[in-house]
Amino acid sequence: MKKSIFFAVVLSGLVGMTFFSACNSQSQGTGGAPASANAPASVAGSGTRIVYINTDTLMNKYLFAVELNEKFLKKQEERRTELNVKAKSLDQEATEFQRKLENNGFLSEARAIDARDKLLVKQENLRRLQEDMIAEAAREQSELNKQLFDKLTNFLKVYNQERGFDIVLSTQLGGNVLFAVEGFDITNDVVKRLNEEYNKEKGQ
Numbered sequence: 001m002k003k004s005i006f007f008a009v010v011l012s013g014l015v016g017m018t019f020f021s022a023c024n025s026q027s028q029g030t031g032g033a034p035a036s037a038n039a040p041a042s043v044a045g046s047g048t049r050i051v052y053i054n055t056d057t058l059m060n061k062y063l064f065a066v067e068l069n070e071k072f073l074k075k076q077e078e079r080r081t082e083l084n085v086k087a088k089s090l091d092q093e094a095t096e097f098q099r100k101l102e103n104n105g106f107l108s109e110a111r112a113i114d115a116r117d118k119l120l121v122k123q124e125n126l127r128r129l130q131e132d133m134i135a136e137a138a139r140e141q142s143e144l145n146k147q148l149f150d151k152l153t154n155f156l157k158v159y160n161q162e163r164g165f166d167i168v169l170s171t172q173l174g175g176n177v178l179f180a181v182e183g184f185d186i187t188n189d190v191v192k193r194l195n196e197e198y199n200k201e202k203g204q
Contacts, residue, residue, distance in 0.1 A: 051169075052169035058152075068148060075140065083126075083133060108137055152194075
């Protein structure tokens with residue numbers, strides 16, 4: 001698996017809008033962080049402060065997301081290896097059964113039927129194992145998605161107390177934001193702050 005389903009689902013879940021209440025930004029007033037040269041512009045006539053985060057960049061550079069994805073991929077590789085080993089073994093048994101059948105190797109029809117039935121049971125067990133693995137991977141993926149989403153949204157709530165944005169959008173390659181003047185993209189600052197937080201937690 002490349003980049004994993006995990007990434008795709010997280011990105012899909014994040015592409016949209018994260019709204020911070022106007023009350024929060026108003027409560028910051030001019031007492032928030034000083035406006036920088038790259039401060040986001042406001043929507044004409046509304047005074048609404050809008051910025052965006054590129055989730056492709058975020059997922060590739062946020063260490064916590066990279067760590068979660070790597071753990072997920074390793075588990076998927078272990079499952080895939082286990083399934084392939086069992087499938088290869090079953091294939092060898094099926095080949096041996098066919099060889100004996102074609103060369104009249106079974107002493108009786110009953111023994112041939114018994115061997116066939118055992119192969120069918122093993123085939124069904126392998127199919128169920130594959131389904132169980134897919135279901136388990138989906139559950140793990142859902143848990144990881146929630147873990148990452150909670151981490152990001154909790155961070156943004158704290159981050160926004162300092163920055164006072166009204167709306168934080170998310171985009172990705174080919175997403176909704178095709179062009180924006182300098183100052184609207186806060187991705188690098190968010191990634192930097194998230195990684196600082198991550199490294200601090202890892203060091204504890």
